[in-house]
Amino acid sequence: MRLLVFGATGQLAVALRASAPDALFLNRDAADLTAPEACAAAIHAAGPSAVINAAAYTAVDRAEEEEALATVINAAAPGAMAQACAEASIPFLHVSTDYVFDGRGQRPWRPEDPTSPLNAYGRSKAAGEAAVRAAGGPHAILRTSWVFSATGRNFVTAMLELARKRDQLNVVDDQIGGPTSARAIGEALLKMAEAMIAGQSGGTYHFAGAPFVSWKSFARETFACSGQNMAVSGIPTSQYPTAAQRPLNSRLDCTSLEADFGIRPPDWRAELAAVVEELI
Template sequence: MSVDLLLTGANGQLGWEVARRATRSLKALTRADLDISDRSKVIEAIAMSKPKVVINAGAYTAVDKAESDRDTAFAVNRDGPSYLAQACTRICATLVHISTDYVFDGKKAAAYLEDDPVAPLGVYGASKLAGEEAVRAALSAHVILRTAWVFGVHGNNFVKTMLRLASERPLLKVVDDQRGCPTFAGDLANAVLAVADRILERPADHLFGTFHCVGGGEVTWCGFARSIVRSRVPVEAITTAQYPTPAQRPSNSVLDCEKLDRVYGVKLRPWQQGLEEMLARL
């Protein structure tokens, strides 16, 4: 039986929200249902369900672990989307694929545009970039949505970590020299579904390509932490050098989302509103 939408990575922060917000016929597949790095399973699952749009929310997202687990990161983040795109080609489906701000090196002073030069700083970013390139090479009917700093009710994320630490420690120390756009997974899911809806209504060439999709506004991790914990504990600003991690991260992760608004009329609300909703739902 054919469906409008097939979703991979359905148990992730984004996938979970997409599955519960979708109003069209949807086949939601978790990693246990479909490992996207398994080419024959991907081809078979898509050929059987014959979706019009495939949404890939599955990814290897452990940024630091990826530095020592390169093969798995590339198998999931490059080969997975490549197989999905190949499978879509066979049944003339569109692939909506999610990518990341970490394809950039963060050295630009202003917000990043879709066509700005890419230069990932770590293995995760490199594997996601390779996934973007594989999708573009295999399938013209694709939408790549680059997002950033995702937080949701379901799954682990910075918001939940800060809330836990605030209940355990008298003081939090958080980096204040990395700037980005926190993105509520529910808002991102709405955007993904709005994009899929437009394509289902009437696919057109101008709808395809690469778009940025993040919460409105920008903040540093330290500023974000202060908004999360409010006055429960003080949050001290530190530098990236004071908090070394295996993977280097861009100091500027801010993405310009004007293109998504212009082409699709989709614009995410300010990140603070997404945070309010998440805190209320927790």
């Protein structure tokens, strides 16, 4: 399998490199996501057997002021990638987000549910999904949530950083989702890519850690794994205002991914323990 990956230093790209060191990883110098035509050209030049887009604009709050830029990176670029893959008749795998949903209710979101994003980042990712589908080639869109790893800045690294400065935290307790390690996402994408190269059809899927949990409980488990003595109190989202509105219900129904590819939701607690051990 000759795999081409867009991204080199982000959480997911780093995880993919650990599992697929022979893949070709393109950083910003090799493929600028603000220039979609360059991304397409890179695919044609490399001649891969499959492409994974592990790069994205992920600054959720800043996207409220930079929606046009976020949309180029999260929609126009993957659309151009998907078109190039369609022309070459090779699978294109694209990572999306729970933020394409509005977070109403408590039922886990199914892949076929209508999207209705609450913020600019979510709108840019929903537009990216539409562009990938419109290309008409073999593709898989993998929505995931609450990504964490030992690389870069994410909820886990932020909590451990705060633990060095404080002994008490208030953390949102009414947003519910499935924390998902970058390592697990990378492994899922590689398994999907291999199956699709062999002829498996794709579509839109969900992949998130289990069991569902609040940010408060996720924080408490993080501190428990690290041995930190931190008092964590729960607060409603209304007491933690941010530029971008977040969905309250980020539960994702992952049953179709298991049915089609045999990939089960990972236990985020085991993944968290490994990440925290690496960090400390």
